[in-house]
Amino acid sequence: MADVDEKKTGVSTVTSAPADGVFEASKGEYIPRDTESERAHDVVVESDLVVTEEDLLEAKAIAANLTLEETREMMLSVMRIHERDPNFPHTVLLRIREFLDNDAIYENPEKHADLIHEMKIEAALITNNSPYSEVRAVVENTDDPSMPCSTVRAWTIGLFFSFFLAFVNQLFSIRLPVISIEANVAQLLAFPIGKAWEKWMPNYEFSMFGHKHNLNPGPFNKKEHMLIAIMANTAKSLPYTQYIVWTQVLPQFFNQQYAKSFGYQFLIAMSTNFIGYGLAGLTRRFIVYPTYCVWPASLVTIALNSALHKDDAHNTAVRGPFNRTYGLTRYKFFLWAFGAMFIYFWFPNYLFEVLTFFSWMTWISPNNLNLEILTGFKNGLGLFNPWPTFDWNVMLYDGLDPLMVPAFSTINRALGMFMFGFVILGVWYTNTWNTGYLPINTNKVWDHYGNRYNVSRAINEKGMYDHEKYMNYSAAYLGAANAIVYGAFFAIYAAAVTHVFLFHRYEISVGFKNMWASIRRKKQENKEYKDVHNRLMSVYPEVSEWWYLATLLVAAGFGFAGVTAWPTYTTAGVVPYGVLLAIVFVIPIGVIKAMTGVEVTLNVLAEFIGGMWVEGNALAMNFFKSFGYVTCAHAVQFANDLKIAHYIKIPPWHCFAAQMVATLVSTIVCTGVISFQVNIPGVCTDKAPMRFLCPGPTTFFTASVLWGTIGPLKVFGHTGQYKELLLGFPAGIIVTVIVYFLMKKFPKNQYIRQFHPVAFWYGALNWAPYSFSYAWPSVPIAWLSWVYVRKRYLAFWSKYNFVLSAAFSSGIAIAGLIMLFSVQWAGIEVKWWGNTQAAVGCEDTACTLMTLDKEAGERFYPWWDSSKVPAP
Numbered sequence: 001m002a003d004v005d006e007k008k009t010g011v012s013t014v015t016s017a018p019a020d021g022v023f024e025a026s027k028g029e030y031i032p033r034d035t036e037s038e039r040a041h042d043v044v045v046e047s048d049l050v051v052t053e054e055d056l057l058e059a060k061a062i063a064a065n066l067t068l069e070e071t072r073e074m075m076l077s078v079m080r081i082h083e084r085d086p087n088f089p090h091t092v093l094l095r096i097r098e099f100l101d102n103d104a105i106y107e108n109p110e111k112h113a114d115l116i117h118e119m120k121i122e123a124a125l126i127t128n129n130s131p132y133s134e135v136r137a138v139v140e141n142t143d144d145p146s147m148p149c150s151t152v153r154a155w156t157i158g159l160f161f162s163f164f165l166a167f168v169n170q171l172f173s174i175r176l177p178v179i180s181i182e183a184n185v186a187q188l189l190a191f192p193i194g195k196a197w198e199k200w201m202p203n204y205e206f207s208m209f210g211h212k213h214n215l216n217p218g219p220f221n222k223k224e225h226m227l228i229a230i231m232a233n234t235a236k237s238l239p240y241t242q243y244i245v246w247t248q249v250l251p252q253f254f255n256q257q258y259a260k261s262f263g264y265q266f267l268i269a270m271s272t273n274f275i276g277y278g279l280a281g282l283t284r285r286f287i288v289y290p291t292y293c294v295w296p297a298s299l300v301t302i303a304l305n306s307a308l309h310k311d312d313a314h315n316t317a318v319r320g321p322f323n324r325t326y327g328l329t330r331y332k333f334f335l336w337a338f339g340a341m342f343i344y345f346w347f348p349n350y351l352f353e354v355l356t357f358f359s360w361m362t363w364i365s366p367n368n369l370n371l372e373i374l375t376g377f378k379n380g381l382g383l384f385n386p387w388p389t390f391d392w393n394v395m396l397y398d399g400l401d402p403l404m405v406p407a408f409s410t411i412n413r414a415l416g417m418f419m420f421g422f423v424i425l426g427v428w429y430t431n432t433w434n435t436g437y438l439p440i441n442t443n444k445v446w447d448h449y450g451n452r453y454n455v456s457r458a459i460n461e462k463g464m465y466d467h468e469k470y471m472n473y474s475a476a477y478l479g480a481a482n483a484i485v486y487g488a489f490f491a492i493y494a495a496a497v498t499h500v501f502l503f504h505r506y507e508i509s510v511g512f513k514n515m516w517a518s519i520r521r522k523k524q525e526n527k528e529y530k531d532v533h534n535r536l537m538s539v540y541p542e543v544s545e546w547w548y549l550a551t552l553l554v555a556a557g558f559g560f561a562g563v564t565a566w567p568t569y570t571t572a573g574v575v576p577y578g579v580l581l582a583i584v585f586v587i588p589i590g591v592i593k594a595m596t597g598v599e600v601t602l603n604v605l606a607e608f609i610g611g612m613w614v615e616g617n618a619l620a621m622n623f624f625k626s627f628g629y630v631t632c633a634h635a636v637q638f639a640n641d642l643k644i645a646h647y648i649k650i651p652p653w654h655c656f657a658a659q660m661v662a663t664l665v666s667t668i669v670c671t672g673v674i675s676f677q678v679n680i681p682g683v684c685t686d687k688a689p690m691r692f693l694c695p696g697p698t699t700f701f702t703a704s705v706l707w708g709t710i711g712p713l714k715v716f717g718h719t720g721q722y723k724e725l726l727l728g729f730p731a732g733i734i735v736t737v738i739v740y741f742l743m744k745k746f747p748k749n750q751y752i753r754q755f756h757p758v759a760f761w762y763g764a765l766n767w768a769p770y771s772f773s774y775a776w777p778s779v780p781i782a783w784l785s786w787v788y789v790r791k792r793y794l795a796f797w798s799k800y801n802f803v804l805s806a807a808f809s810s811g812i813a814i815a816g817l818i819m820l821f822s823v824q825w826a827g828i829e830v831k832w833w834g835n836t837q838a839a840v841g842c843e844d845t846a847c848t849l850m851t852l853d854k855e856a857g858e859r860f861y862p863w864w865d866s867s868k869v870p871a872p
Contacts, residue, residue, distance in 0.1 A: 051121075052795045054316075055129060055136055062124035068109060068116065074123040075100055078131075084503045084743060085292050086408050087132055087595060090750045092122060097747075128532050132294055133790070134406070135647075137798035138303045143536045143649040148217040150654040153197050154224035158658065159665060161186040161228060162235035166666040169236050170673040174246075174684065174694040183233035184304055184806060185813045190228045191308050194220035222309040226648045227658050229301060230641045234659045235666035237637060239269035240630040242674055244622045246697035249678045252685070253701050254619065256567075260678055264566050265671045271559030271575065272626055273663050274551055276634020279582055280642065281548025281656075283635065286511040287590030288642045291531045295643040296405045296597040300809070302647055303802030307334040320796035321789065333800055334807045341392065341811030348391035350819055351830055356391040357838035359773070366841025369849070373425070373440055378839070379846035381441060381481075382773030383421045393812050395778045397770055402778035403805035405597030407786035408754045413598065414775045416763025420484055421772055428480035428849060433721055434860045435480035439846035443482050443768040445706060447474035448859040450852045455705035465616040465709040475862060476706055476715060481768040483722060488764035489604040490728030491735075493585075495757050496600050498736040500588035508587060533646060540651040547656070552579070563623060570620040574610075578627025581606065586635045593636055594643070598762045603629045607707040608716070614708065621708025622700075721862055732761060 051059070075096050082088040099105060099119050105112045125131065129141045169180050197220065204215040248259035258264065287293050307330040317327035328336075348355035359377035361384075362368070372380045377388055389395075395402060402410050427433070428440045437450050445453040458470040478486070500508065559575040585602055593599045603625065610624025638659060645655040677683060677692070684694035706715075716722050736757045743752050766775060790797040829835075841847075852858045 051125060051133065052136075052798060054795075055125065056121065059121045059124040059128065062128050063117070063120035066120045066123055068106065071116070071120050071123045072100070072106075074127070075119060078122075078126065080506055081290075081292060082131070083747075084753070085595070086754055086756055087134075087292070087294060087406055090753060094748060095119070096122070126291070126531060130531055130533070131291065133794060133798065134296070134299060134802075135294060138299050138306055138802050139533070139647045140306075141532045141536075143539075145539055145649075147221055147223050149221075149223040149227055149650055150657070151217045151224055152213050152215055153194065153201070153217065153220070154227045155658075157190050157193055157197070158228040158231035158662065161190060161232040162662040162665045163669055165232050165236040166238070166669040167673060170238050170242070170670040171677070173238060173242070173696060174677065175691045178695070181236065181817065182809070182813055183229055183236055184301060184810055185817075186232035186236075187225065187229040187301065187304055188308075188810050188814075190225060190232075191220075194225060194228075222305050223648060223650055225309065226302075226305055226644060227650055227654060229305070230644060230650075230655060231658045231662040233301075233641055234638070234662040235669075237273075237634065237666065239273055239667060239670050240626050240633075241265070241268040241272050242670065243697055243700040244268065244619070244626060245674055245678070246684070246694065247622065247701045247704060248619065250684050250694075250697070253697075256619075258566055260675065261566070262671060262675055264562060265674060266667065267558045267562030267565075268626075269667045269671055271555050271557075271562060272630045273634065273667050274555035275559070275575075275579060275627070275631045276582070277638045277659060277663060278548045278550075278552025278555060279579070279586055279631060279635040280638035281543065281551070282545055283586055283590060283639065284642060285514045286508060286587045287594050287636075287639050288646060289534060290507060290511070291534075292507070293591065293594035293643065295594045295640050296409075297399075298640055298644045298647060299802050300401065300404050300805045301644055303330075304334070304806035304810070305648070307331045307803045307806070318793070318795040318799050320793045326796060326800075330799060330803050334803050337804050337807035338811045338814075341808045342815045345391075345393070345812050345815040346819065348389075349393070349816065350823065352834040353838045354834050356389055356394060357843070358387065358389050359385065359838070359843055361385055362841065362843055363837065366843065367847070369842065369847050372842035372847060373428075376843055377771055377773045378843045379439060379441060380771060380842070381421050381424065381767075382771035382776070383418065385773055385776075387777065388773035389777055392808055394774055395781070396809070396812075397774045398766060399599075400597055400778070401805050401809065402782040403785050403801055403808075405782075407782040408756060409596040409598055409759050410778050410782035411754075412756045412759035413763035413766065414772075414779045416488075416760040417766050417772055417775045418763075420488065420764040420767065424480045424484050424767065427484065431850065432480075433483060434477060434862070435483065436849035437852060437860050438477065438479045439848060440479060441481040441768055441771055442479040442846065443485075444479070445702060446477045446479070448477065448861070449474070449854060449857070450848075450860075451854070453477075453702070453706070455702060455709070459618075459705060459709055464618075465711070470710065474859075475721065476710060478722065479768065483725065485765045485768050486604065486716075486722065487725035487728040487731075488761055490726060491732035492600055492758060492761040492765060493602075493605050494729045494732030495736045495761050496585070496588045496592055496732075498733045499756075499758050500591050502736065502740045504591055508591075511587075533649075536649055537646060537652075540649075541653060543652045543656045551660075559627065568619060568623065569617060570614075570623045574620070574623040574627050577610075577624060578606075578629075578631045581609070581628040582632035582635060586632050589632060590636050590639055592758050593640075596756060596759050598759050599633075599636060600758065600762070601629065602632050607703065608712050611707040611712040615711035615713060616709060618704040618708035622704050625704075625707075732757075735760070 079093075079096060079100065083093065095115065095118060099115055102112070105116065109116055122131075130136050130139065165181050165183075165186055172178060172180070198216065198218070201216040206213055206215070242265075245259050245265055247253045248256040310330050315327065315329045317325045320326045357377045359375065359380075359382070361375040362372050362377075362380070365371055374380065374383055375385045376382060377385070382388055400410065400413065424440065428435050431437075434448075438446050447453045453474070453476050457473040458466060460466040460469070556575050556579065560572045563570050563574060564572050581602065585600075589600045589602075606625040606628030607621065610621045610628065613624065614620035641659060642655060644650075645652070680689065680692065682688050683692050684697060686693070688694070712720075714720055716726055739752070739755055739757050743749075746752055763775065785797070785801055789801075850860075852860065
């Protein structure tokens with residue numbers, strides 16, 4: 001192969017090679033190809049390989065030096081890794097199969113010059129760039145190791161935004177509505193600060209920690225900027241254990257005042273924050289380094305970075321829709337799109353709210369129950385509203401931006417949600433589990449009087465389960481949609497593990513071999529191809545797994561201290577339990593998140609297992625839930641940041657230090673803010689100042705009592721009303737296995753290959769309180785972007801798609817903050833039809849299929865004998 005000079009370019013330098021031939025090493029000569037036919041063939045190659053003309057020219061230069069044997073070995077490796085990869089172009093896989101299965105190609109290569117040419121281009125493309133057009137669109141295949149990264153400027157600005165995001169997000173996390181500043185907003189705001197530093201700070205050099213530093217290292221560059229964004233993204237993640245503190249401290253909950261101790265709060269927060277990070281580092285070889293781990297969310301962050309730093313000199317005009325040529329730079333395009341969304345968002349979010357809740361069919365007859373159930377946005381299922389919203393923010397309800405995640409993820413999610421909508425209809429209209437007495441699409445928990453479940457009537461003065469009071473009060477009841485959601489949760493856990501085992505066991509085994517070799521400090525020769533990003537990163541010193549393992553162990557020590565040094569009535573076993581649960585699921589969840597953008601959270605499974613283990617003890621269950629759920633969630637989140645650093649070529653040690661410091665800053669700041677908040681008079685009550693009504697802690701307390709105090713055995717056990725929902729576990733396995741064997745039987749079927757069982761189940765668990773009206777609008781937009789525009793105008797799509805996503809998200813965030821701190825903070829309302837019509841009839845107060853005379857104390861009865869409910 002050609003020698004590669006990757007220190008600055010990452011692209012092979014090639015010797016002279018005829019443009020109209022394919023070199024055959026076994027014969028030592030070029031196989032001539034007709035120039036005109038080659039040009040026509042290249043047009044086909046551009047379409048088949050989903051590659052721009054610029055990328056194709058670069059790949060052709062590399063391909064000229066590849067031999068047929070090298071190409072064949074490369075394609076065998078590609079098939080092993082990408083055969084069942086839904087992101088990999090289907091037409092390319094078919095051509096690779098044709099290439100590998102035809103022995104005549106190797107006997108008479110001159111008769112198959114076009115196919116050989118195409119395979120060599122594909123081999124060059126995946127080794128000197130990325131096999132995915134979405135990655136090539138925003139991630140450069142070059143690097144300059146001399147570019148400053150860990151500078152005084154980057155650390156100063158990064159620490160400022162770490163403090164700022166942690167402070168604001170924690171302070172307003174208990175507000176209704178919640179105020180949250182995302183990392184992309186911090187990246188946007190950091191840009192003018194960095195440029196001002198570049199212009200005004202003096203060029204002063206000094207020594208610190210044995211290294212020379214410059215107060216002004218020159219132009220504010222993309223690596224510094226991304227390091228700041230990574231620190232901000234790390235710091236914005238609030239300690240999940242804050243919810244434990246709130247439920248303990250508040251007098252209306254458990255009233256355990258020892259939880260006000262700063263030391264107690266700090267120890268448990270440090271533990272849950274850093275355990276996840278230690279685990280993320282240990283799984284880099286599974287969910288960060290592999291090429292197939294794309295991490296769609298990272299591409300939007302990088303697109304914003306690229307738009308801000310891409311020099312106008314590198315701008316090229318591209319052909320796009322309407323047969324026009326578009327020469328606008330990414331930065332200018334970002335500013336126009338950002339401004340447009342900033343202005344427009346004021347209408348659906350404040351001035352004209354029916355644009356958000358465009359449930360126009362219910363306006364015909366607002367109190368028509370069946371019409372509401374089938375088409376309603378808020379309290380119905382929204383199954384048959386052709387276009388239910390004009391608010392872009394609605395489509396971001398679960399973080400899956402249709403411009404960001406692949407189209408197959410969006411479509412699978414919508415398909416799962418739509419199909420299970422009919423299951424919900426069947427459950428509700430047949431009054432199964434008494435759901436007809438309750439709103440169909442609610443995430444609240446109810447008693448048998450049709451009222452919100454009052455957990456205080458089932459516990460004693462210590463907050464522990466009281467069997468007699470529980471039997472004299474009521475069991476807990478779920479609405480139809482919420483019940484199906486729990487079944488979908490059980491299914492998705494089983495499906496995630498099964499899917500990764502069946503579809504990715506080869507890649508996982510390679511990761512284990514490499515990790516073990518690294519731990520033993522032995523060189524492991526990876527026989528699989530390495531893309532250009534892995535090769536470029538190899539010039540930087542790697543952070544050993546031992547550092548991450550040490551982080552995990554120290555964090556576990558903090559957890560042991562926090563749980564055992566105070567009267568939590570909780571075994572220290574919750575800490576290793578959380579780590580073990582995360583170890584089982586972090587790779588499957590990480591692989592799925594990296595490939596689809598869909599994240600499976602372990603909150604329900606952690607509640608289920610913890611509730612059975614410590615039934616009757618809500619606080620102990622909360623610790624089980626926190627360590628079980630957050631450890632995995634943080635590991636996946638931190639892995640996403642590691643992938644961003646991998647794409648931008650930030651040295652691993654710089655990224656490690658930035659994340660560690662930002663996490664420490666966030667933990668200290670958030671703990672300090674919580675210590676202040678818990679002493680605010682009237683906080684978390686109906687008369688709380690500044691709208692500090694604590695919706696999150698209240699929901700967390702309800703869940704802790706239901707899952708910890710009452711326990712899942714009474715809900716899903718053999719005497720529980722919802723025991724049939726446990727069939728979700730085998731259902732998740734069966735559906736995944738069926739898809740696997742269908743894919744093996746019909747390997748050329750594009751539609752089977754695009755079906756993703758985990759994304760399908762993910763759609764099913766999106767119900768309650770969300771309706772299909774939230775999911776459906778993403779489908780045509782995803783199709784328009786990822787299928788129509790991407791196929792016909794790839795260069796246009798590559799240049800603008802992810803920038804548009806970043807611009808819209810940033811415009812919404814900035815407009816939302818200004819709106820909140822101005823007119824909404826002052827309580828200024830605009831009362832007119834456009835704002836009131838969104839809450840009329842059943843869209844205002846949820847209608848039910850059956851009614852109870854609550855004044856007469858009428859109630860509904862379970863089908864099972866409540867006298868047989870076992871005491872703990």
